Amino acid sequence: MDSFIKFTDVHRNYSPEQHSGVSGINLEIKKGEIVSIVGESGSGKTTLLKLIYGYLVPQEGEVTYLGKRILGPAEKLIPGHDDMRMVTQEVTLNLYARVFDNISGQLSNTDLKTKKELTLQTMEFLRIDHLANKKIVDLSGGEQQRVAIARAIITEPTVLLLDEPFSQIDTILKKQLRDDIERLSKFLNITVIMVSHDPSDALSVANKLVIIKDGKIVRQGCPKEIYANPESDYVAKLLGKANILEGFSFLESGKIFAAYPQDIKIESSASGISVKVKAVHFNGIYNEITFILEEKQLIAYDFDFMEIQPHTEVTISFKKLKPLDKLA
Numbered sequence: 001m002d003s004f005i006k007f008t009d010v011h012r013n014y015s016p017e018q019h020s021g022v023s024g025i026n027l028e029i030k031k032g033e034i035v036s037i038v039g040e041s042g043s044g045k046t047t048l049l050k051l052i053y054g055y056l057v058p059q060e061g062e063v064t065y066l067g068k069r070i071l072g073p074a075e076k077l078i079p080g081h082d083d084m085r086m087v088t089q090e091v092t093l094n095l096y097a098r099v100f101d102n103i104s105g106q107l108s109n110t111d112l113k114t115k116k117e118l119t120l121q122t123m124e125f126l127r128i129d130h131l132a133n134k135k136i137v138d139l140s141g142g143e144q145q146r147v148a149i150a151r152a153i154i155t156e157p158t159v160l161l162l163d164e165p166f167s168q169i170d171t172i173l174k175k176q177l178r179d180d181i182e183r184l185s186k187f188l189n190i191t192v193i194m195v196s197h198d199p200s201d202a203l204s205v206a207n208k209l210v211i212i213k214d215g216k217i218v219r220q221g222c223p224k225e226i227y228a229n230p231e232s233d234y235v236a237k238l239l240g241k242a243n244i245l246e247g248f249s250f251l252e253s254g255k256i257f258a259a260y261p262q263d264i265k266i267e268s269s270a271s272g273i274s275v276k277v278k279a280v281h282f283n284g285i286y287n288e289i290t291f292i293l294e295e296k297q298l299i300a301y302d303f304d305f306m307e308i309q310p311h312t313e314v315t316i317s318f319k320k321l322k323p324l325d326k327l328a
């Protein structure tokens with residue numbers, strides 16, 4: 001059986017002189033998966049989305065959808081794959097038209113009654129039916145984003161590509177969006193592929209994680225497994241703001257470990273490793289404690305709001321240390 005979406009040895013750069021774009025990409029995406037592509041800024045995340053959608057073509061290798069090569073912009077009258085929709089951060093909505101018209105306008109060659117029914121269904125699915133008669137300019141950023149997703153899904157795509165969907169919304173809307181993405185996948189069987197530079201969003205919703213660095217995939221697989229065993233400092237820092245421990249006197253020489261901030265325990269007893277507190281920042285859910293250990297700066301989260309003061313000494317212990325194979 002043909003793979004759903006498959007990259008085989010894909011290379012696509014923007015300029016031969018400088019490093020840009022992506023290279024050596026091998027990736028398979030299964031139907032119905034929620035895939036999150038994460039990586040630091042400029043690592044090539046959007047380039048991967050554009051290669052899937054057909055906004056870019058590889059210079060080497062190929063990208064296929066159901067076994068067929070995805071056509072590039074020069075090979076199609078309207079660029080973009082007919083079975084897919086891509087929602088970007090730029091507002092592509094008609095700002096002065098009603099929400100209803102923005103969504104229903106996507107359905108050409110559909111009779112009025114069906115158009116109305118489908119638009120109502122889609123608005124209900126994304127819980128924006130109460131906004132039907134509002135103009136886009138009068139909506140919040142999060143509401144506009146839901147309208148953009150509604151516009152995309154009303155044409156019943158098999159694949160929805162989302163570029164930084166979580167970037168401009170607050171915590172409550174993030175939770176709703178996560179829920180929407182899960183429902184799109186579960187009830188409409190849409191494969192969702194999204195790009196995020198904040199991995200906490202990705203970890204919470206994706207069932208496959210693709211981690212990219214300098215245009216190359218450095219890890220792919222189950223989010224929980226990758227988080228539990230990051231293997232490289234890039235992945236550990238990206239996914240969990242991990243402290244990278246190397247060269248400390250209490251470590252075996254030559255070994256490197258990652259410690260997530262929540263895995264550093266601050267002890268009230270005298271046992272443990274003595275460190276000097278540099279700064280304490282209240283975060284709402286925890287205090288972020290910056291401390292100095294053997295002249296290196298590390299970060300721990302204190303969920304118990306212990307009375308820790310800057311410039312004092314405390315003792316710490318490591319609840320979990322994750323061995324790293326390499327420094328990227």
Ligand SMILES: Nc1ncnc2c1ncn2[C@@H]1O[C@H](COP(=O)(O)OP(=O)(O)OP(=O)(O)O)[C@@H](O)[C@H]1O
Pocket residue numbers: 014015019020021039040041042043044045046047048197
């Ligand atoms: N049209 C273009 N022309 C030249 N270089 C480009 C072009 N588009 C992207 N690049 C370069 O290719 C690399 C990857 O870009 P891409 O937009 O895919 O990264 P990204 O991971 O999505 O970044 P960000 O998180 O900042 O959006 C970057 O170095 C970028 O500057």
